[in-house]
Amino acid sequence: MKRRKFDAAALPAKSARAVDDRFQVATPLRKLLNKVFPDHWSFLLGEIALFSFIVLLLTGVFLTFFFEPAMTEVIYNGSYAPLRGTPMSAAYASSLDISFDVRGGLIMRQMHHWSALLFMAAIVVHMLRVFFTGAFRKPRETNWIIGSLLFWVGFLAGFTGYSLPDDGLSGTGLRIASAIILSIPVIGSWVSSSIFGGEFPGTIIISRFFIAHVLLVPGLLVALISVHLGLVFKQKHTQWPGPGRTNENVVGERMFPRYALKQGGFFMVVFGVIALMGGLFQINPIWLFGPYEAWVVSAASQPDWYVMFLDGSTRLMPGWEIHIPIGNGYVIPPLFWPTVVLPGILVGLSTMYPFLEARRLKDYKHHNLLQRPRDVPARTAVGAMALAFYIVLTLSGANDVIADKFHISLNAMTWGGRIGLLILPPIAYYITYRMCLGLQQHDREVLAHGVETGIIKRLPDGRFVEVHQPLTSAEGHDGHPPALDYVGWVVPKKMNRLGALGPAIRGFFYPIEKPAEAPVSPGHPPVEARPEREEIGSGESRR
């Protein structure tokens, strides 16, 4: 019998052909693999959220193998001595077992928690990028709305997860959640007793939150993330303006191999950072909080950072009760406003923002090019205002810790928060607006007069002038430089950046390529060419 020769080099092509013969995937796959993505560091922020979500799924699956979502009372007898013999819920006991008795359990728990914090942080940072660059404009309003919803669904995922270990911190958080639900007029008590299966805390809430946390909410997250990414594919990614980049094209790298490899690498980096944090930084030491008991509330009981703004709004809210004289009298507690009404307004404003802006500017065109924050001062300032509002609330959520550790009176912190909440956002608006205008002005100056060289020249009449390097040698029809458009893209501000869209020498840690040509020597400035400032022109930047 003749032995067939095995040709390893032909194997990929052969197997690929075999696959295509059966599934006819070559055509769609070619399209997919050739898809072009624009490249900019700020486009990777959303990926941090995506990758930390993957880490969340992986570590979360591990945790479900050992977690027991039940509130049946057990006597702890594990290896953490200071709690041995203490009655607690099975959920808390199994969380302790994960931390102390399951091999690798503690780092998995900590990675899960850190990646949850990272997921939410990356969502917010990504959202800020999208907001400040105008990436949410038509046709991408839907994706903006989905993104905002992802924040709130992630918020739910985080809160349900925070409640599961049933330690002192979880129980305190749940108690507050039940109070918030109870504060809703008319339906509050009904909703609360449906969720908790009666009076707080009941015996069912952990099991319910467990199934919400491992099935319902992640299911929703997966669905929303899929639509989010699908829309990015379908509508194509936005890009920064620049030479060769228009509203109708996408300039960047193909999906395969470069973009896919980069993303794979970035996933490894995100995973690595989460694993490092999980291994190096202790998060939520549930064994110190002890089992939840209604009469145990520790100082510095805070929610995770993305919920802290609600805690802050509650702390800042004055105790205004509204009495409605119907029947035996009805009270709307002050808690209702900062924890139900405020988030409601925030959801509405954040999801509706693209439409509000389009309506205000009467701008209903398609936009595939991004805007630099400085070029839209009003939007940037509104964003800064919202950010200031959110930061004041978040800091107020931790105001007792700040007061204690920085030796400030807690009362002063509360009043500072109340006043700051009202006056800091307008101040942030004003300052940001002026900064945007100033940055624009500087760009226009460089476009008009050239780059500052740092060389001071003394004129015969005794005046000093700085020598400017014109951006172009082109001359207009009348001998003056042609009128230069302000295109909303990077203007070189330093000699060694002349004509570059980025640094002249590329590379992050060390140069990875030689500059195409040596920069103009500052020793021989073209001083004679500049008798009048107006006569110096600048050309289109070159790549």
Place this chain on the structure above:
Amino acid sequence: MTSDNDRRRGLLARLRGRPVVRSRGRRRLGAAVRLFAALMLAGGAYTVFAPGVQAQDNPPLTAAGNEGKALFDVSCVTCHGRNAQGVEGRGPSLIGVGAASVEFQVSSGRMPMARQEAQAMRKPPQFTDEQVRQLGQYIQELGGGPEVPNGDLREGANLSTGGELFRINCSQCHAFSGGGGALSSGKYAPSLAPASDRQIYAAMLSGPQNMPVFGDNQITPEEKADIIAYIQETLKHDGDPGGFNLGRYGPSTEGLAIFLVGIVALVFASLWIAGKS
């Protein structure tokens, strides 16, 4: 002339209760005279039966008490007064606070205070242990009060009970980790990290500053031992199995860490990856 008649009729006649018509002024004068007489009588009787005027209010101080008084007269008298009776607007009376209170305040350096503020804070102590004991002895002899028992204050302690009692009674202000927490108007519950066994015991017994008193009928000495053992052996020697504890300030520093470490590291990573083209 009524008075003359009365006087002539004599005491007996007056005691018989014959109706006498006297002016209001005279009646009042008579009442005053009788009150004065009664007071003189009572006072005289007291003088006769009471211990002599030279008798001491307090038994003589012991040697340690005298040493303590000498220290007191130099360092404490400005605010607490010559006889530890307190000075309005400066310092409270120390009569009856006991040696426990003195031991806590002085051995932790809170007393003598540097200035009047919301709350005295821990400083390097100004007195040696021996001097603290003498000061405590003086105050104890002056007015009595709670004292910290001698000997091992964690003997036979149960960590698990201690933890439960700590979470119920202490964690509201000192936090789950014993790291302390804020109270209103600049007051605070201090960190328990530098506190010694005797200081914790003394604090529970005397309720310094804004801390409530946990007397022996609320938390028994055995339970105090459990709590002290939990603080000293578990909270301070937990070892943080999860890594660096971020100060154990709860989720607020964790939120800070994810931005300062996680987001910053990954933004640099994305700058790096996007720069590779």
